[in-house]
Amino acid sequence: MTSAARILIVDDEAPIRRFLRIALESEGYEVVEAGTARDGIRAAAHEQPAAVILDLGLPDADGLAVLRGIREWSQMPVLVLSVRSDEGGKVAALDAGAQDYVTKPFGTREFLARLRALLRDRGEPSPSPSVLEIGDLRIDAAAHTVTKASEPVRLTRREFDLLWLLASHAGRLVTQGQILRTLWGPAHAEDSQYLRVYVRQLRAKIGDDASDPRYIFTEPGVGYRFRSQGPDHI
Structure with a gap:
C-alpha cells in the first residue's frame, strides 16, 4: 500500500x-x-x-x-x-x-x-478504466452510454455488454466460448449462432461493415477481435 x-x-x-x-x-x-x-x-x-x-x-x-x-x-x-x-x-x-x-x-x-x-x-492493481475511446466511438461503462462521432448510439443492455467486453480487450482475440460464457453463462457456451445474431445487430448500430470492418474483426470459427485503441488497424 x-x-x-x-x-x-x-x-x-x-x-x-x-x-x-x-x-x-x-x-x-x-x-x-x-x-x-x-x-x-x-x-x-x-x-x-x-x-x-x-x-x-x-x-x-x-x-x-x-x-x-x-x-x-x-x-x-x-x-x-x-x-x-x-x-x-x-x-x-x-x-x-x-x-x-x-x-x-x-x-x-x-x-x-x-x-x-x-x-x-x-496488490493495488491499476483501476480498470470506465471510459473507452476507440476511433470515433466513446463507451462509458458507468453511465452505460455509447456515442459515435459525438452522436448517441442506442444499444440494448446485452448489446452494450457485448460491445464493452470486446472493446475492453481491444486488439486481442476473444473466443466465441469466452463471450458466450461471460454474457450468457456456461449453458450457452456452444450457442455460436445466437452470438452471431448479436454481433450483426451491434455492427449495424455502430456503423460497422462485416465485409470491410473498422471495429469488429471476425476470426472465422474462433471469435472476434476489436480494433486497437491506436490508429486504424487491429
Whole structure:
C-alpha cells in the first residue's frame, strides 16, 4: 500500500463519513466522499479509488445496486459497512462482489486492519478504466452510454455488454466460448449462432461493415477481435 492510496467512502451519514475520513487520513490515505448511490457510482468511475467503503442504507438506492454497478466494469475492492448484521444480508453483499463486510458499530483498529488486508490481497492493481475511446466511438461503462462521432448510439443492455467486453480487450482475440460464457453463462457456451445474431445487430448500430470492418474483426470459427485503441488497424 502506498501512503497516497485513494479511498472512496459512500455513506449518507455525514458523521460516519467524517469519522472515517479522520481515521483514514491519519493513516495517510486520500479520501473521497459520496452521500448517495448515484454519486457513489460516479465517484467510483471518475476518481478511480484503490478501494470503496460502502454503506448499504443509501437514500436513493440500496448499496447493493452501487456494488453491482461497480462490478459491471471494475473489480476494485469493496468493503461493506452496514448496520445489517443478519447472515442473509452479509451473504447477499459478498455474493454481489464485496470483498469484506463490517457491521456497525465497529472498532477503528479492526476496520483499518481489514482495509489493509483487502488492499494487500489485491496488490493495488491499476483501476480498470470506465471510459473507452476507440476511433470515433466513446463507451462509458458507468453511465452505460455509447456515442459515435459525438452522436448517441442506442444499444440494448446485452448489446452494450457485448460491445464493452470486446472493446475492453481491444486488439486481442476473444473466443466465441469466452463471450458466450461471460454474457450468457456456461449453458450457452456452444450457442455460436445466437452470438452471431448479436454481433450483426451491434455492427449495424455502430456503423460497422462485416465485409470491410473498422471495429469488429471476425476470426472465422474462433471469435472476434476489436480494433486497437491506436490508429486504424487491429
